[in-house]
Amino acid sequence: MAELMVLTDATLESQLWGQKPTLILVSNGEGLRSDFSTAFKKALEDHPTIGFAKLDPTTNPQAAARFDVGSKPVMIGWYNGAEILRRPRPWGTDVPLAVEMLQKVAQEQTPVEQEIMEKPVDNQPAVIDGKPVIVTD
Numbered sequence: 285m286a287e288l289m290v291l292t293d294a295t296l297e298s299q300l301w302g303q304k305p306t307l308i309l310v311s312n313g314e315g316l317r318s319d320f321s322t323a324f325k326k327a328l329e330d331h332p333t334i335g336f337a338k339l340d341p342t343t344n345p346q347a348a349a350r351f352d353v354g355s356k357p358v359m360i361g362w363y364n365g366a367e368i369l370r371r372p373r374p375w376g377t378d379v380p381l382a383v384e385m386l387q388k389v390a391q392e393q394t395p396v397e398q399e400i401m402e403k404p405v406d407n408q409p410a411v412i413d414g415k416p417v418i419v420t421d
Contacts, residue, residue: 286328289337293346299337301365305386306335307379311357312342319376320357327379334386361386 291299291308299306309324328336341348341355351360361369361382368389371378 286332288328291337291339293344296347300362304335305363305390306337307382308337308339308360308362310339310341310351310353310360312340315357317375320374323376323379327383331383334383363389
């Protein structure tokens with residue numbers, strides 16, 4: 285059975301730059317609809333390729349500021365350091381749609397694109413056929 289990750293200000297950055305698409309619930313538990321809670325738990329069990337996380341904005345103010353959230357629940361889809369989707373006050377029907385969108389975005393990214401994103405950028409000149417390439421305006 286998959287586990288729900290509990291994010292904090294300290295662990296947030298490592299999760300945001302992970303290789304796995306993640307559905308994050310930003311909430312202190314108040315204002316959540318029961319249908320949403322049920323759908324979120326079901327999706328957690330049914331979709332092991334997606335990470336599921338919860339973040340309490342009242343105890344993690346830096347993370348709350350980063351996501352620009354208030355006291356109302358917000359569901360955020362995140363992949364490769366970018367926000368893919370955001371749904372304030374989510375309903376249960378929003379969860380399958382969010383999961384589908386995250387899976388689609390993850391599948392569309394080719395292995396070459398992932399390799400490029402993982403490689404650090406260096407300032408070496410481009411070399412073609414053993415000769416430097418000069419680029420001007």
